[in-house]
Amino acid sequence: MDVAAIDKNHPSPKWIASLRKRFPCEKEMDRIFTRKLQRRNGPSYSPVSLETLCASLHSLLANELKDTFEVRDAKWLSGGASKLQVAFKLDWNQPGVGRTITPMVIRMEPAESIVETSRLREFQVIRAVGEILPVPPVYWIDQDGTHFPYPAIIYGFAEGVAKPSGVVSNVTGLGTNFGPEVRKVLAKQYVEHLAKLHTWDWRKADLSSLDVPALGTDAISMHLNWWERIWEEDSNRDIPLMRLAAIWLRDNMPTVDRLSLVHGDFRAGNFLYTEHDDRITAWLDWELAYLGDFHYDVAFTTLPYFSHYSEDGSTLLASGMMPVQALYEAFEKASGLTIDQKTIDYYHIFQSYRTAVIVIASGYRPARNGKTHQDLLLTWVMGLGYPVLAYLRDKLEEVG
Template identity: 45%
Template sequence: MTPNRAHPDDAFINAVRTRFPVEAEVDHVLTRKLRRRSGPGYTPITLESLCTSAAGMIRSNIGSDFTMDRPRWLQGGASKLQFAFDLTWTPARADAPITTAMVLRMEPPEAIVETSRRREFEMLQAMGKVVPVPPTYWVDAEAEHLPYPGMIYGFATGISMPKARPDAPRMQTLFPPELRAPLAEQFVSHLARIHTADPGPLLYFEPATPGTNDALVRQVQWWRRVWEEDRPEETPLIDVAARWLIDNAPLLDHVSVVHGDYRAGNFLFDEEKHCITAILDWELAVLGDRHQDLTWSTGTAVSRVAEDGTSILASGLLPVDEFLDRYSAASGLSVDPVRLRYFRIFNDFMSTVHMLATAPRVASYGKTHQDVVVAWSAIIGNTLAAKLRDSLEELA
């Protein structure tokens, strides 16, 4: 009997959980997604009602002595709902009330990438000692107060795209020459710090062990499971790619925090001071192999051709070879061409799952506030699948 993915029953849910073992918190989030899939789609949420929910969340953490002012929606992103506000409150050990600019980041009923607010919140806390990130305040991981799981963190100043190119795609920004050198230096050095940092004990991440490929195989199983949960039809290429990735998963030589989406558009910067002010969107962070970030940051999806018409600039900032050389010097870690090839296929595999399976399902069932953006993203699913096929054929 063909499973009904729009209304998954317990048998289907239990089958995918058994077939594709993943980290405990990832399993929790994906299982919750399936159990609530039969529910209603996205219904527009008023700013007033969301403020009321956020106030309840804050009240449960600090009591009633606070006020919220200047609530406003934030634009950008195809995955989460976000609104900003100013909170006047008295933090612990403070002598008088202060006003803090904050952001509520909340899931829709289903997102193009289903992730854990607990993991994102915890990783932001860990990385706050390493690189510039927004400060974290509170998390409502099971939507006890909010309409959907969410968290509150500090409002980070800065912009994500140069003012001279406001209409450029966020993932394919070509930074003006005067910004490239200073931002490129920080972009590389921050990634080196992330990959060499000890995040300390983490509750919602399972460890990665040097000398094994267990953590990487769990990641492949994660996205293979998402494909099984969301796919509109069978596509043998996904099975072939998943088997290849598991069979060829390299042994881990160094455990790194992997951001998972480190690129232009996911950091803010001060255009006048030429300074990166915050690194955002840690929802895909894992413990694993640094080459996963290196291939994503230098991949074709986030790179741009320079003014000379030939040079490929990683994340619109600096030539790919220079990026890798400077990264190795800053981190003290080697860059392995074999691992780079592997993770380029891994990234194509993951992106194909996002765009060929999850995006059309989320958009067609009205599960997101960004239905137009997500539907547009689904258009490139077949292009990504063709790229994945070509990459596998090259290694055959």
């Protein structure tokens, strides 16, 4: 296919088919990426009113509930670079509880997102991990946008904050400083929760939207296909370093000898905690979860661009929690798993590649085509890609 003739803003069926062949992904993710490209030829994002979403919610609830209900106090929620969110209260006859008023949240896609993911996968994973980790309860899913303008899920409202009150931090929790006292309490829970996730027996849960890869390198190659495909779909220019990184990642895949449920975005900014007792109350943003190597999450949370220095000015705190080596040791003690530093180095490169794909390619394309409500934020986020590329270059030089 003539690369110069490809119009990524108006993808042809032939080009879409070629991407599916070149980069075989999990079935559910192939469906999501294919749908994204097919919808790209459609209309741009147009603001959805609160009244429209409430009408969609009534349609869904009327289909799901057999009793009377009332939606109260609907309001927009701020935060999040990828999904639209609305908080509301539902007066309903909850099974096993009776008449009650339950705070809930609508989480809906825009026309196109900086991370195009599956609401079904998110719904299933949150429901499954609720037995081991604090997560919001999930209630209903509109998988194909039957009731809502776009696919959506309804989950419970979680109490807590993502950062200390009055603290200013960058977008998505970058560099969040919890302070020494709060940090000490949160860090212990943070590592324990990561260990619980990676040692949990996911086989007993309904995770039908996740493919189960073979041990060896299959779990890595399928996931690398995910991000290489997105780079091809969304990037607006060639960056030789990205091609070099993809080749290196393909040539140096470590063996995966056990499969864990991987969160995919485990870091500060993606959990809530209550300030009166510093207890983590909810882990959020499960949309990037998959079955793979536990090193993936451990490497992600120790990336330097999610870190900051402690009060001594010289100790780097992984995801604002604890020094990197201390985190490795605490994780090994809590999980019984052994961290391989060479594998961590591999996933530091993988995660940097993935981050660059997200912010440089998938940050650009929806904003350029007017497919998102967060076009200004995504344009700003694109600038973060260049420090990430610098780190990626340095890591590739380091490993040789």
